[in-house]
Structure formats: C-alpha cells, structure tokens
Amino acid sequence: MVSSVTPIPTRLNAARSAAAAVRDPELPMLTLADLGVLREVRVDEDGVTAVLTPTYTGCPALAEMRADVATALRAAGFADGHVRVETQLSPAWSTDDITAEGRRKLAEAGIAPPGAAPKRAGGPVPLTLGPTRAAVVHCPHCGSADTEETSRFGATACKALRRCRACREPFEQVKEI
Amino acid sequence: MSSDDDHVYLSLAEGHGDDARWAFGTGFEDPLHGVDTTLPAGVEAEAHVALCLALADDALVAAQRLAQWITLAPELEEEVALANIGLDLLGQARLLYARAGQTEGAGRDEDALAYFRDPAEFRNVILAELPNGDFAHSMVKLLLLSTWRLAELTRLAEHPDPVLAAVARKGVSELTYHRDHAAQWAIRLGDGTEESARRMREALAELWPYRAELYAAAPETREEVEAVLAQVLDAARLEAPAETPVSMGRGRDGQHTEHLAELLAELQSVARADPEATW
Known part of the structure; x- marks a missing residue:
C-alpha cells in the first residue's frame, strides 16, 4: 500500500x-x-x-x-x-500490441494468437478477394498448420472462428487488426 | 446457481460501482471520457457538428438494420458476423455523437442525439434506412455502404480534428473487415445458384441508384467506390445495372422515407418512455 x-x-x-x-x-x-x-x-x-x-x-x-x-x-x-x-484513441490499438507473453497465454488457453497486422500504406485500402492470409494459423490444440477459417467474426469483436482439419477441433483466433 | 455464477451476474449489474456497464441502456459515461477534446483552430464548429452527426447517423441507422437480422440470418455464424459489424458501427456512432455534442456546446450528449431527435433531424443517407429485404438485398446494401464509408473514413483519417481523425483511423480497420464480408457474400451469391444470382440482380437493380446520394454527400469517394464495386461485380459475375435515376429524398437534408420513422420509433421507444430513467 x-x-x-x-x-x-x-x-x-x-x-x-x-x-x-x-x-x-x-x-x-x-x-x-x-x-x-x-x-x-x-x-x-x-x-x-x-x-x-x-x-x-x-x-x-x-x-x-x-x-x-x-x-x-x-x-x-x-x-x-x-x-x-x-x-487515448491515437495511435489506434493493433493486435501487434499484444505482448509475447500475451500470445503465449492465448495459445495456452486454446485461442490462436494473431499474425502480423496488415500494414496500411495510406491511400485507399485495396480490396483483396479470395484467401488473404499468407500467414499460417496453427491449431492451439494439436499444433497442426492445416486449419481453415469458418467465420471472420466470433463471440467478441476481436476474435474469428477457425477449425483444425487435422484434429477436427474448432477454435478461436484473435484476428489481426 | 453456484456462487461463481452469482459473481458473474453481480459484476454485470453493479459489482464495480456505477460506471461499469455493458452494451445496453442509457446514461453510459461519456465515450470520450478522458480524451483531450479541444477543437483545433481552423475547424469551423457548425460544419464540424454537421459532419460528425451525419457520420454518426449513418452508423447508428445501419447498425439498427443489421441488428434486425439477429435470429433471422441464414446461419448462426452470419448472425454473429452481422451483430459484430453492427457493434463496430454503434461504437463509431457513440464517439461521433459525443464529438458532435461537445463541439455544439449545447449540452446534448450521445443519448440526447440518438434517442431524442425526430426523423427529420436525422442526417443519414437514405440507403442506410431502407428495410433489410432478403439476404441478398442486405449484402448489396452492406457492400455499398461499407465500401463508401471505408473510402470516406480513409480520407477523414487525415482530418485536422484529432478526435475525428482517430475515430476514422480506427474505423478504417473495422470497415475493411465489413467490406470484405459483404464482397465475399456478393461473390458467393452472384456466382452461386441460379436463384441466388437472380436475387442479387434484383437487389442490385433496386439499390444501385442510391449510389448517387452517397457521391453527393462525399464526392471524393466516387472514384474509389466505383473501382471497388466494379472489382466485386466482376468476380461475382454480375453486371452493373443501367443508371436509372430514381426519385428519392435527400437524407443529408433530413428528407427521409417513412422507413426511418418506423426504425427510430423502435430504437427510441424505451428511452422516450421514461426520459429521466437511466438503465
């Protein structure tokens, strides 16, 4: 005290x-x-x-x-x-601000941590159709890299829903922003 | 109920004092609480109030329409998605109303602006207030609105008012997800079955003319919006409808369809039933 x-x-x-x-x-x-x-x-x-x-x-x-x-x-x-x-509104929060320790705790709790946030060069945001994420998302349960997005929106604003094709488990991912 | 459950409900209700509540009710603490809100020299107050209000009204009305899909969307994930998109817009609306109210300096807070203005005082574009129609209609509407708002917020991210610029910058990341979502559905439906493509063509035919109002409200967005829409339609194997001017009100001047009055009656009814109550 x-x-x-x-x-x-x-x-x-x-x-x-x-x-x-x-x-x-x-x-x-x-x-x-x-x-x-x-x-x-x-x-x-x-x-x-x-x-x-x-x-x-x-x-x-x-x-x-x-x-x-x-x-x-x-x-x-x-x-x-x-x-x-x-x-403080500016600079805006990005998932890049989650610490390494935070990422470890997320994975431990079964939530895949985010990849690198998209970089904005200024000017119009380009529309990217089709698979946009080069980064591999690993299944927090079995570690497999063979996972797919089932919905980009999850139970809270910051999470997307994914599924592991190897162990068949669904999981959440903190989506890049 | 276990004591853990009790604790969860207690903490939602009043466990942390009077300023911690969730996304329902009135009388929230100012969403710009603790933000430096000095208006920079050179930003004209009256015009700035109008700008913030228009952007807030677009967001609030669109969010209410999205919320109307809850329990009705074709799949659970879609309901979650539309609710999330609506929540992003609602968040933008709250900050923009607060900013408009402060700049105006007449003591109106976000509740006064959202719940206690009549339809003719709203400045949202007509497209935002149109009824949802079928799912194809809603996705075309979301595509048009989110593409346009993303272009508009991208510009406003450089606004001299640091509060508006910050709201816009954050909104850009959010709107990018909204536009992607609508574009993916446009492709899935447009390039889907005969029936889904037919519905998309109908929705496009009906909603396409409302672009005129979007461009009248923010002329600088036209080039970007047209390019993105062309890209989506091409991937969706859909054609842009012929340009047929329709007779419509001008939402930015407070000339609305009867649909807005109906939407607001629902949105405002509880707050107006007991204006003094905080809930």
Whole structure:
C-alpha cells in the first residue's frame, strides 16, 4: 500500500504493477498489459493517471476495464479523488500490441494468437478477394498448420472462428487488426 | 446457481460501482471520457457538428438494420458476423455523437442525439434506412455502404480534428473487415445458384441508384467506390445495372422515407418512455 507520503518513484512502481495486473474482461487469461491496451501510468503530486486505449471502437468492455483499473489503483492505496483513467484513441490499438507473453497465454488457453497486422500504406485500402492470409494459423490444440477459417467474426469483436482439419477441433483466433 | 455464477451476474449489474456497464441502456459515461477534446483552430464548429452527426447517423441507422437480422440470418455464424459489424458501427456512432455534442456546446450528449431527435433531424443517407429485404438485398446494401464509408473514413483519417481523425483511423480497420464480408457474400451469391444470382440482380437493380446520394454527400469517394464495386461485380459475375435515376429524398437534408420513422420509433421507444430513467 502506498500513501501520499510514499516517494513518487515508489508510488509509480506500485501504480504500474496494480494497473498492469488488471485482467481483460473478455479475455481473462490476459492482463491489460499483455493485451497492450495499457498505454501509460503517470504519478504526480496530484495522484495517479492510467491511460487506456480501446481495442475496437465499439468494444463494450472498455468501460469495465476503466472501472477495474480505477478499483485496482484505489486498492493499491491511491485516494479516491486522485485516481484518473484516461482514454487515448491515437495511435489506434493493433493486435501487434499484444505482448509475447500475451500470445503465449492465448495459445495456452486454446485461442490462436494473431499474425502480423496488415500494414496500411495510406491511400485507399485495396480490396483483396479470395484467401488473404499468407500467414499460417496453427491449431492451439494439436499444433497442426492445416486449419481453415469458418467465420471472420466470433463471440467478441476481436476474435474469428477457425477449425483444425487435422484434429477436427474448432477454435478461436484473435484476428489481426 | 453456484456462487461463481452469482459473481458473474453481480459484476454485470453493479459489482464495480456505477460506471461499469455493458452494451445496453442509457446514461453510459461519456465515450470520450478522458480524451483531450479541444477543437483545433481552423475547424469551423457548425460544419464540424454537421459532419460528425451525419457520420454518426449513418452508423447508428445501419447498425439498427443489421441488428434486425439477429435470429433471422441464414446461419448462426452470419448472425454473429452481422451483430459484430453492427457493434463496430454503434461504437463509431457513440464517439461521433459525443464529438458532435461537445463541439455544439449545447449540452446534448450521445443519448440526447440518438434517442431524442425526430426523423427529420436525422442526417443519414437514405440507403442506410431502407428495410433489410432478403439476404441478398442486405449484402448489396452492406457492400455499398461499407465500401463508401471505408473510402470516406480513409480520407477523414487525415482530418485536422484529432478526435475525428482517430475515430476514422480506427474505423478504417473495422470497415475493411465489413467490406470484405459483404464482397465475399456478393461473390458467393452472384456466382452461386441460379436463384441466388437472380436475387442479387434484383437487389442490385433496386439499390444501385442510391449510389448517387452517397457521391453527393462525399464526392471524393466516387472514384474509389466505383473501382471497388466494379472489382466485386466482376468476380461475382454480375453486371452493373443501367443508371436509372430514381426519385428519392435527400437524407443529408433530413428528407427521409417513412422507413426511418418506423426504425427510430423502435430504437427510441424505451428511452422516450421514461426520459429521466437511466438503465
């Protein structure tokens, strides 16, 4: 627990660990730090500020995340009126922001991690018809590379549905964005 | 019910205080909460409100139409897909309404703009409000709207207002998935059975003329949209219908079909039944 007399670097460390450990409400195997949505934690004389970025614009979990981060910071000893959670829209979150640790945890939970996000060169987005993904998606159950997409949209905005042709198991994949 | 289940429901209801709720109801915290919302010099406020409102109305009305497919789509995966696409649009609408409300400075928040404006105050394009029709109609509509909105948001990603630019940039990634989805269905149906191709031709014949309103609203999108549509039709073995001008209202001027009033009556009924309630 920190208090207002704890030195700022110590408070900053406490704040960082508390905010970073909050779990994503829809992918609870990941912390917000693993997911890459916790952009920054700042501490000054006036309290603590955590900066979050949404995964998808319509992600209903953002308000939940914000409340969970505030709760965690209060639990770490920051006083009620001195906890701020800000939203940063730019640069937009990309699945490239998921950490290596996050990718490992996803696979362990049976969710295939995303490949590299499509690079936008600026200008019109080209329409690509037919199979678009050169990257191989491995089955998180048996490891086979022989998998197919069954739907690009899954139970949450960030996931696609796939099926393994080798072990026949369906699985989810965090889709590249 | 186990105590774990209890916990799940509790956390949805009120487990985290008053600001953590999910995707239903009114009185959410401002979606631009904690975002720096200063309007840069050189962006004219009135025009900016109109721009954000029009983009938000297109998204809200289209999202409501997509939601109407739930329980009716040809397969479960499709329902999930259309609901997801609608949710993306709803998210864009929320941020754009909030931005419009702030810029206007008259104290209207996203709820006031979505639930308490009448049809003639809405600025969505007519195409967005047309009834769903059959699945081919809905896919042609989604193809036209998502191709156009993607082109529009690609441009707006460079807008001097950092909030609008950020919403647009994020929207570009989302819309790319929407357009892909519609294009793949267009090909599957157009190059499918005799019946599916017939339905696609009918849907195209009916909806194709509404492009005129899209280009009138955002002339710079025309070239890109036409090129993408030509590419999809070619792959789907479909032909572009002849250009027949139809008589239609102008949604951007608040001239709508009766379909919008019906859609809004449903969308706004609960919020209007008890305007003071937060739920």
